[in-house]
Amino acid sequence: MIELISQHPFAAAVLALVSLGLVFGALLGFASVKFKTEGDPIADQVESLLPQTQCGQCGYPGCRPYAEAIANGDDINKCPPGGEATIAALADLLGVEAKPLDAVEESVPSVAYIREDECIGCTKCIQACPVDAILGSAKHMHTVIASECTGCDLCVEPCPVDCIEMRPIETTLQTWHWDKPAATEDIIASDRPSAKPSAAA
Amino acid sequence: MIQIRDIHGGIHPPENKLQSLGEPIRPAGIPAQLILPLSQHIGAPAAPVVSVGDRVLKGQKIAEAKGFVSAPVHAPTSGTVVAIEPRVIPHPSGMSAPCIIINSDGQDEWVNHQGISDYTAVDKNTLISTIREAGIAGMGGAGFPSAVKLSGGQDKPIQTLILNGTECEPYITADDILMRERAGQIIAGAEILRHLIEPQETLIGIEDNKPEAIAAMRAAAEGTGIEIVSFPTKYPSGGEKQLIQILTGKEVPSGGLPSDVGIVCQNIGTAQAIYRAVNHGEPLISRVTTVTGNACGSPRNYEVLLGTPVQYLLDQSAFNASDCIRLIMGGPMMGYTLQDTAVPVVKTTNCILAPTVEELPPPPPAQACIRCGMCAEVCPVSLLPQQMYWFSRAQEHDKLEEHNLFDCIECGACSYACPSHIPLVQYYRASKAEIRQAQQDKIKAERSKERFEARQARIEREAAEKEAKRKARLEAAKARQAEAVKGDSKQDIIQAAIARSQAKKSGDADPAQAAIARAQAARNGTAVEETREEKQQRLEKLLASTTKRLAAAQEKLAQAEGNNDDNIAAFRTAVEKTSAKLAATQKELDELKSSTDGAAPTDDPAAAAIARAQAKRSGQAPAESEQEKTQRITAQIASTEKRLAAAQDKLATAKANGDDKADAFATAVTKTQEKLDALRAELAAITPTTATPATPVEDDPAAQAIARAMAARAESAGMxxxxxxxxxxxxxxxxxxxxxxxxxxxxxxxxxxxxxxxxxxxxxxxxxxxxxxxxxxxxxxxx
Missing domain, CATH: 1.10.287 (Helix Hairpins)
Incomplete structure (x- = not known):
């Protein structure tokens, strides 16, 4: 055996490499079948970072389709409700550069409000709501379940009498919180104003 | 003798306590108006039990606790409720919240109240509910309802009861003076707490910068077994968890409560309030508050009725508004700026601080962090403030939580120690809020996702059901078509069957479409003829539904009559119409039944048409007499006119509603009009030739149609x-x-x-x- 190998070193080497390749190939092939991941794990992770407003402002019909598109290489900066925070989180997850938001401005968290005396009960907004947050029936007044409303404003456009408006969510005593100090503290000692701060400051 | 431990870090800011200790406690008096926020405690706001205009007596409950973690509110003096409305409350946000406004009448008339002379003889639950009903909430600053603390620890044995007389924050002396002047009441309150909790030891912790208070308390506690422990002054020893660590060496676990380590901690002011509530039946309607700061001419402590506006206290203290840089509720370390002096004193207000610029200068502009580590040295909770500062700036919430941001007690020691004057605590407060917000958003996003997915599933299911129904109908139509092919191979009949099935398929919901289909069929000259069986079936169905409708209408009429409704007339008409229809249908059905197969009844146009069509098909068309033909055409004209009117009506409604089907209706109207014109032309053609011998009837329908169309054109030109x-x-x-x-x-x-x-x-x-x-x-x- 050893003699045979030493007599045909080239053939022996080729044979050894080919057989190794076959073994590992079979191993990998088996593993890819045996340990196949169900679904798209990246899309799932991306989806968990999206705000789930289902507003469609990204150009996809909901957060899941956009998550799948991101997993397939779409830009991560198309989500106005998520804003910079979501872009940063997505950039972190996917290891790509964070881009500025692809919209005029971040959408302010808001809630749909139906001016109920103007509602004619056409049910068009009910059909448009992606999270079933509008209650009502034909020819009866509709109303928004504010706690379930994602503020996607998809109900505003279909209303034939324009009785739906988006109201920014107001701060209450329960939701009020301290603001972060403005990040202007990166000055050095010589920047300090020479005059003593006035009483009004 | 208890062994004193030390806590990590801490600072020694100027105490500034002596200014307000020169005078004894003085009642602040009764202001003209009292403002009582419904939420002066942690937990659910109380619910008002009085209404505007009611006269209330001192100590009368004006708002009751809503929920377990809540506390009632009482009228601090007698007077009239003048409003229940949002007012600015003492809160860092400067926002408004619902308050009960009482105009005092100056009589200070007490409601009937009675204390419990021997609390040991009373059931503990009764005692706890007495404390709860007195509206007592933690008076050290947090305002946690005391009864909750006392009733919560039943399952865990409490070894130690600690009364907090530390008062470590500069300027504040409310607890100090209370201990000096009312040590006996505090000890009595402590005895009640001991009776309720049955701890193995009771400790009262006081910082050693209050020697007079310590002496007074020691004297009062003589022989009770309550131990007065004094320990070195350091900020923030007065924090609940810090005090527990100093006195017992135990650390309250992160995110846990003192009861987890067998300890209950109460403020000495709370103990005194419990004594007043149990022994005298007086609810919590006043408290001791320090008014101090160099902008106050006469700093001192007041016994203040809850709801007293801050301005009223300042007026009594020779307050100089022009000197005051900002008005602070609480101490200089943890207090917050008041934007409005109309805000009331509440259960947690221990100090009103009015400093001058020299006393409390505005913080110099913050500089860059030099990573000196002073903040970590002074942190009483052994956190890493510097790291948290960077994470807070970078919004790294995960890292912040890993660094136990939520264990920060916001004491402000790090900000005080920072040589770069970075407002560290503000960063932590903001980051805590951000993290809480993010958690809530996450929960909401999950719920939205669930709802969205549920909706998608529902829409898909509905679409699938619709599709299945459509398929079933298509199958049925095909089957019918096959039958028709078997019965008669004539092309036009098949088409008629298809038209019928299509009309039926879409026509179930839309009678207009069915009408269009019928009209089309009619134009093709292959008017859909019903077989006898079909007709009978249809009539029977109609009869059944009409009977049902009549019954419903009658019921409605009866109801309307019963209620003497306005719509009686309408209902009556409806009933009449329905019964007329019913009679007509019945008649038609009877006729159909009575007619024999062979003889086509002359008065049933449908049957006649069938007979004619059959005859035509078998090639033995009986030549219609001129008279018959005229009659037939006249009848046709009448019915077509009726149809035309109906179609026009529909078109008008469709147009008014901006319906999509307006076009279809328009086509239908035009077609019907054409047909009518054709019929008229035919009639006109027949009438003059009545005298002449009958022309051979053309049995080709296509040729007839052409002739009719030409006639129609001629007539419409003539009209x-x-x-x-x-x-x-x-x-x-x-x-x-x-x-x-x-x-x-x-x-x-x-x-x-x-x-x-x-x-x-x-x-x-x-x-x-x-x-x-x-x-x-x-x-x-x-x-």
Missing amino acids: SEREKAEKNIASLQARVEKTAAKLRAAQESGDDNAEILATSLDKMRDKLTAAEQALAALREEEN
């Missing part, structure tokens, strides 16, 4: 514009009248559609005027 216009006006007038009637009805019943009706009426009137003008123009032309 004058004026005739058309007149007809148009007549129909418009009829419609206007109808709509006006409907509008009146809608207005009377206050219907939502009244507006829509009014608009369409206006439009119709416009049309009518236009048509009339056109007619007038035509007439002029003719003349």
Whole structure:
């Protein structure tokens, strides 16, 4: 055996490499079948970072389709409700550069409000709501379940009498919180104003 | 003797306590108006039990606790409730919250109240509910309802009861003076707490910068077994968890409560309030508050009625507004700036601080962090403030939580120690809020996702059901078609069957489409003839449904009569109509049944048509007499006219509603008109030839149709514009009248559609005027 190998070193080497390749190939092939991941794990992770407003402002019909598109290489900066925070989180997850938001401005968290005396009960907004947050029936007044409303404003456009408006969510005593100090503290000692701060400051 | 431990870090800011200790506690008096926020405690706001205009007595409950973690509110003096409305409350946000406003009458008249003379003889639950009903909430600053603390620890044995007399924050002396002047009441309150909790030891922790208070308390506690422990002054020893660590060496676990380590901690002010509530039956309606700062001419402590506006206290203290840089509620370390001096003193207000610029200068601008580590050295909770600062700036919430941000007690020691004057605590507060917000958003996003997915699933299911139904109908139609092929291979009959099935398929929901299909079939010259069986079935169905409708209508009528409703007349008409229809249907059905197969009854046009069609098909068309033909055509004209009117009506409604089907209706109308014209032409052709011998009837329907179409064209050319216009006006007038009637009805019943009706009426009137003008123009032309 050893003699045979030493007599045909080239053939022996080729044979050894080919057989190794076959073994590992079979191993990998088996593993890819045996340990196949169900679904798209990246899309799932991306989806968990999206705000789930289902507003469609990204150009996809909901957060899941956009998550799948991101997993397939779409830009991560198309989500106005998520804003910079979501872009940063997505950039972190996917290891790509964070881009500025692809919209005029971040959408302010808001809630749909139906001016109920103007509602004619056409049910068009009910059909448009992606999270079933509008209650009502034909020819009866509709109303928004504010706690379930994602503020996607998809109900505003279909209303034939324009009785739906988006109201920014107001701060209450329960939701009020301290603001972060403005990040202007990166000055050095010589920047300090020479005059003593006035009483009004 | 208890062993004193030390806590990590801590600072020694200037104490500034002596200014306000020169004078004893003085009652602040009764202000003209008291403002009582419904939420002076942690937990659910109380619910008002008085209404505007009520006279209330001192100590009367004016708002009751809502939920377990809540506390009631009592009237601090007698007076009248003048409003229950949002007012600015003492809160860092400066926002408003619901308050009960009482105008005092100066009589200070007590409500009936009675203390418990021997609390040991009373059930503990009764005692706890007494404390709860007295509205006592932690008076050290947090405002946690005391009864909750006392009733919560039943399952865990409490070894130590600690009373907090530390008062470590600069300037504040409310607890100090209370211990000096009312040590006996505090000890009595402590005895009640001991009775309730049954701890193995009771400790009262006091910092060693209050020697007089310590002496007074020691004297009062003589022989009770309550131990007064004094320990070195350091900020923030007064924090609950810090005090527990100093006195017992135990650390409250992160995110846990003192009861987890067998300890209950209460403020000494709370103990005194419990004594007043149990022994005298007095609810919590006043507290001791320090008014101090160099902008106050006479700093001192006041016994203040809850709800007293801060301005009222400042007025008594020779307050100099121009010197005061900012008004602070609480101490200089943890207090917050008040934007408004109208805010009231509440259960947690231990100090009003009015400093001058020299005393409390505004913080110099913050500089860059030099990573000196001073903040970590002073942190009483052994956190890493510097790291948290960077993470907070970078919004790294995960890292912040890993660094135990939520264990930060926001004492401000790090900010105080920072040589770069970075407002560290503000960063932590903001980051805590951000993290809480993010958690809430996450929960909401999850819920939205669930709802969205549920909706998607529902829509898919509905679509699938619809599709299945459609398929089933298609199958049925195919089966029928196959049957028709078997029965008769004639092409037009198959098409008629398809048309019928399609009409039926879409026509279930839309009678207009069915009408169109029928009209099309009619145009093709293959009028869908029902077989006898089909007709009988249809009639029977109609009969059944009409009977049902009649029953329902009668029931409604009866109901309306019972209620003496406005709609009685309408219901009665409906009943009459329905019964008329029922009779007609019944009659038709009877006739159908009685007619024999062979003899086509002359009075049933459908059967006659069937007979004719059958005869035609078998090639033995009986030559119609001229008279018969005239009759038939006249009848056809009448029915077509009726159909035309109906179609026009529908078209008008469709147009008014901006319906998609308006086009289809328009086509239908045109076609019907064409047919009518053709029929008229035929009739005209027959009438003059009545005398001449009958021309052989053409048995080719196509040729007939061509002839009819040509005749129609000729006739429509012959029909004058004026005739058309007149007809148009007549129909418009009829419609206007109808709509006006409907509008009146809608207005009377206050219907939502009244507006829509009014608009369409206006439009119709416009049309009518236009048509009339056109007619007038035509007439002029003719003349």
